[in-house]
Amino acid sequence: MEQTAAFEDDRLKLALNLAVKGDGQAFEDLVREHQGMVFSIAYHFLQDRSLAEDLAQEVFLELFQTLDRIQSPAHLTYWLRRVTANRCIDQGRKKHRRREMALEEAPEPVASSPSADPMLLERLQQGLATLPEKQRLVVIMRFQEGLGPAEIAEVLEMPVNTVKSTLHRSLAELRKGLARKIREVRYAFF
């Protein structure tokens, strides 16, 4: 397992070095390696596939233009997360998507595992879309990227304690929103 990770790291390091020297194929490898992460952050934040794709492409374009400043694969991942988060906030401000999006607007269906409740996952995504920008990003970084509070703090340029409290508040809001939604459904039925 460790060997695989080390091999993977070496491979990325090599690709990064080659890409910095102008190798297009190496840069494509880097894009392929990180596109899932960048696209998913954007998609979960914006809840719009085409906007997320556009944003992800812009992030990679910016990466291409500033590639010589990237020092290591870890730095690359950090840089991509940070730039994606910043661009998400910019995009969110431009579109005011949080206010435009109604709770009933369902995002695209998730490819859930058989054990997960698809309705619950859908409600969670809807609830996430109603959170304020920073809270949404903190939740995405925590549960999509699996980052700890310190790493999230670094990426989003926030104090660690603020990250912790934001995370706590976001989960409480998600729970409250979910409970409210269920009450509404019950009321509609009975």
Next chain:
Amino acid sequence: MHFSEDDLREALKRKDPGEGFTQRTMARVNQARVNQARVNQARAEGTAPPATKKVNGKFLAWWTLRPAWTVVVAAVLLLACGIGGYQYSEYRHAEEMRIARAKQQQLQQEAERARDQAIMALEIARAKLNHVLQHAQLQAEPSDKVRRQRL
């Protein structure tokens, strides 16, 4: 309905951007590369206009990334405007008071002058009346010389 952190992880698991994303991205990157090469070549040949320095780009990015600073700057501006406004209103109030005081002083001086003139006029009138009264008394009472001649 409750959810666990695993549910949240499941809801937020990474998604595939779909077929052709890499190709589309690379097409944009290659287009940017070609454009950049063209600009560099034109610049080397001296046919392209000099690259304009993006003055505001970083500042604006900084600005949008730190809304707290925006609030602070707005608060400082508001405070400065408030203090300036207050000082200006104080200055105007003081100026109005000074003008009012000067007017009052002027009115007082005019009143005193009018009083003095009135007193002087009364003095003159009194002197004239006394003079007329003396003449009238003299004419009313015949002189001793005349009285003696009659007797």
